[in-house]
Amino acid sequence: MASMKDVAKQAGVSISTVSRYINGTVYVEPETKRKIEKAIEETRFQPNYIAQGLRNKKTQIIGLVVPESLSASFTDFVRYIALITEQNGYELIIRYVKDDPEVEKAVMLKLLRYQIDGIIFIRVSDKSQVEELAKKFDRPIVCMMRGNINEKIPSVVLNNYKVGEIVANLLVRFHHTKIVCITGNQNVAVSRERLSGFIDNLAKNDIVLPKENIFEGHFTYESGIDAIDYFISQNIDFTAVWGSNDLMAIGAMNRLQQYNLSVPKDVSVVGVDNTAIAHMLNPPLTTIAQPIEEMCKAAVELLLSLINPIQGTTIVDRIVFEPSIVLRGTLLPIKTNEEMMI
Amino acid sequence: MASMKDVAKQAGVSISTVSRYINGTVYVEPETKRKIEKAIEETRFQPNYIAQGLRNKKTQIIGLVVPESLSASFTDFVRYIALITEQNGYELIIRYVKDDPEVEKAVMLKLLRYQIDGIIFIRVSDKSQVEELAKKFDRPIVCMMRGNINEKIPSVVLNNYKVGEIVANLLVRFHHTKIVCITGNQNVAVSRERLSGFIDNLAKNDIVLPKENIFEGHFTYESGIDAIDYFISQNIDFTAVWGSNDLMAIGAMNRLQQYNLSVPKDVSVVGVDNTAIAHMLNPPLTTIAQPIEEMCKAAVELLLSLINPIQGTTIVDRIVFEPSIVLRGTLLPIKTNEEMMI
DNA sequence: GTGAAAGCGCTAACAA
C-alpha cells in the first residue's frame, strides 16, 4: 500500500501538499495538481483511514448493537442500516448482544476503543440503561425501537400505542367482539404501549378485554402456540386473535389449525411486523407494518447529524413513525345479524 | 479518553513501560506493575485500537461481504459470524453488496483503506472473481458458499452435490417416481452441483428426470410459484417437488394449495436450507440443513489462522461440510402396489 | 501556494 510519502516523492512535492490536494482544503496550483494526480495514479494510492482516524479522531465507522435474541425480527433493520450507512460513506461495525446491561456496557467500551464515531442501539428491553451509557460514551448514540420510558436519548421509534389502536379499530370494524390477545413481555415498554392502545380503543367501542383473554408471551413462535393452548384449555370463546408480533401470530395460527379451527373462517388472526414470512403463509397473514427502511434512514441520518453538527440546525431527537395496516388473508369480518338474515 | 501518556505520567514511569505491561511482552517489576495498574484504574485508560492498528498494521477488524439479494438466506450466517468473530476478540465490519464484480472490487478497496485484517466473502455467484481480487488484496480472504469453480481460494463450502444426492435418495426411498424440480440459476455453480447430484442419483435408481420437469428459478418465493404454474400448464404429472432452496419450495407449496392440491397428500415438497420459517409452515417443510454454525466457525477460524499463522501448522484451504436431512410434514411415501392391496 | 515540523497514541529497537 502506497502512502502519501510515496506519492509526494513521486510527484516531487511535499507530503502536506498531497494532503491538501486530497482534502481540497486549500487551492493548489494546476501544475502541482497534475503532478500529484499522476503520482496517485501510478502508485495507486488510497488514503489510510486508520491514520486519518488517529489524527482526526474520527474513523468514519459507526457501530450497530442489536439484541441477539430478537435477531429474526431485525434482519431487515441490519441490512437497511448497513446500506444507508454505506451510502453516507461510513462503515458499520455490528455487534449482537445479550439483553444484559453489563454486556452492553462492555460492548460500548470495546467499541469506544475503536474510536468509532457513534452508535446505533436497537433496544427494546427496559433493562438497558442507554441514557447512563450515553453519558459515559463521549460520542453520539441513537436508539431505535425503544419504548417511551423516561430517558432523554435521541431515538427513532414506532408509535406503538397506535399499533394497538389500529388493530382494535380494525377488529371492531370487522365486528369482532370475542377477542383474545397475545402480548409481549410486559416488562418491556413496547409491549405495554401496544397493549394499552389495544385495550383503550376496544373500550372506546364498548368492548372490554378480560384479563383471561390476554396471554403474555415472549415474542416467540412458541409463545403463540402456548397462548392458543391456554385459551382453549380455559374454554375461552373467541373469533379473533391478535399477536403483538408476527412470530406469535404465526404460532397461534398453526396451533389453531391443529385444533381443526380454520383461519380465518373460524378465527381471524392479526400480527405485527410484516416480516418477510408473513405473505408466504397460507393464508397470508394480516399484519401491521412499520416503515423499516424510513426508520433506518432516519436513525442513520440522525446519528450522522449528531456526529457532524451543522450550524444553525436544530436536531429533533425523538422521531416517531406511524404503523400501517397490511390486510391479507387471515382476517374475515364477522357476519352481523342483518347479514345473516339475507 | 486517557492515553498511555497519561498513565505513564500518573504512574511515574515511561510510556514504553506501560506499553510493555499492557502487552505483557516482557517482565516488569512488581512495584512498577502496581503503580501502572493503579494509574490505569485512576485514568480509566483503555488502549486505543486505532493507534495500535496504525502501528501494528493490524486492526483486529475483519470484514464480511454478503450478497444483498440473498440476505434472507444469510441472516443466520451474519449473526453467527458476528458472534464468533467477537469471541475471538475481533470486530466485524459488514457490507451488503450487489452481485457485480466491479462493486465487489470497490468494496474490497474501501475496506482495505480501513486496514482490516481479512475478509470473509459470502459468494454464490460465479461472476465474482474472488481469486483475482485476493491477489490485489494483500490480506487473507476466505470464501463461503462458493460452488466448486476453478479458483484457488481458502473456502468453506457445503457439499452441494450431496444435497441433490440426499434428496434423490429420499424420494426414491419414498417411492416417488414422478418428480419435478425447481433449480436455482444454472449459471451458478452451487445450483449446478445440487442439480447434478439430484439427476445422477435418480438415474442410479433408473429414474430419468425429463428436461421439462426442471424449472430454473432464481432462489425466490416467486420462482416457486412460477414453477408450479409452469408444471401445471404443461400438464406434467408429478407427486413430488424439490425446490433447491426453501423459498422456492415454499412458493411451490402455497401455489399447489391454491390449485387445491394437498401437500403432502397429493404432492410432497422438499426444500433446502432449513430456514427459520420452514418449521413454522403448515405443514412444516421437509428440508435439507447445512451446519451453519459450524461452517461459520470454520470460516472465521480459517481466516484468523491465515491472519495469525502458527508455525508448523499446515492450513487446509477448502473445508467441505455435509448436508443433513430434516424430515417434517411435507413429505409422504407413495403407497406401493403391494401396500395398496392390503 | 508550498514546505518543514510537530503530534495524534502506540510499539519496538536500541541503549543503559
Place this chain on the structure above:
DNA sequence: TTGTTAGCGCTTTCAC
C-alpha cells in the same frame, strides 16, 4: 528491567 527515540500515515500550524 526500564527509558529514549524513531516512526506507523496522516493533518495542521507556522513560516516563507
